[in-house]
Amino acid sequence: MPINIEDIKNERQFKALTGVSRDEFDIMLPIFDESNREIINENYEKKKDERQRKPGGGQKGVLDTTEKKLFFILYYLKTYPKFDVLGLHFGFDKSKACTNVHKYAPVLFRTLEKMGVMPHRAFSSVEEMREAFAGIEDIFIDVTERTCARPADKDKQKESYSGKKKHHAAKNTVISDINKMILFIGYTVMGGIHDYRLLKNEFPPDMDWFSMFRVWVDLGYIGIQKDYNHCEILIPHKKPRKSKANPAPSLTDEQKAENREMSSLRVIVEHAIGGMKRFSILTEKFRNRKEMFVDDVAALCAGLWNLKKSIA
Secondary structure (H helix, E strand, O other), rough: OOHHHOOOHHHHHHHHHOOHHHHHHHHHHHHHHHHHHHHHHHHHHOOOOOOOOOOOOOOOOOOOOOOHHHHHHHHHHHHHOHHHHHHHHHHHHHHHHHHHHHHHHHHHHHHHHHOOOOOOOOOOOOOHHHHHOOOOOEEEEEEEEEEOOOOOOHHHHHHEEEOOOEEEEEEEEEEEEOOOOOOEEOEEEEOOOOHHHHHHHOOOOOOEEEEEEEEEOOOOHHHHHHHHHHEEOOOOOOOOOOOOOOOOOOOOOHHHHHHHHHHHHHHHHHHHHHHHHHOOOHOOOOOOOOOHHHHHHHHHHHHHHHHHHHHO
16 A cells, blocks of 8 residues: 555654654755756756647646655655665556656755755865855764675776775765764765775865864874864874884873774764764665766755754
């Protein structure tokens, strides 16, 4: 029997199915409707010479209200069923389920952009970054990694294989503030690239990116203090290498205490990434093959997390 939004009994069940609260859903609904109408009209204008019907003409589908459309795309992101299962849950076949996912994901993307909760994706200049991060003193940098299907191409297999996680993956750089808002999520890359090399690709060291911020990173970013001009970079102490002169290397008690203190604050970015990963599409092996969709869903889930934080 198809899922009916009216049959959802309580807030807990609603969050389990959509990843958002009723309040968040209701706030998004009119903006989602407006965005959907805009995209329909834009597509009509592009193809109006080929069309025989005006926008809104023709047979009505199963998702015949804005509420059902928004619920559908949130349900997909939250539960990430296969298209056969998704179609069964909503009363259409798997091909229509696939079509509707790729139809309404851009609508949700535009909705979150209009609400001002989408994180930045790239900066063309240091000034642009400083303007976007105005009033922020501390930034927390980390990488989120997701399992993806093993590519058929041998070269792509090598590019996507993560030696750290021992699987094929996609990853994004994430920058959050002290309130766990995701300020920046880099474009998705294959899992074979090292976290710090990814940061240097996105923020070339020959520019003065971090001199206005206190930057918190983990040991995956060793070298950042040497490569970048900075206000202050806080990175844990690394345990010395074992050698003949030092056969039992260890950190001092003071260094261990400093690492614990740093970790207790740097965990903020881990919580922000965990907020994104409330949606199963970022935690299960990514199956979709449509170009750039692996990147779109990361941005969408970050935007939905920021929506939650902005309303809380």
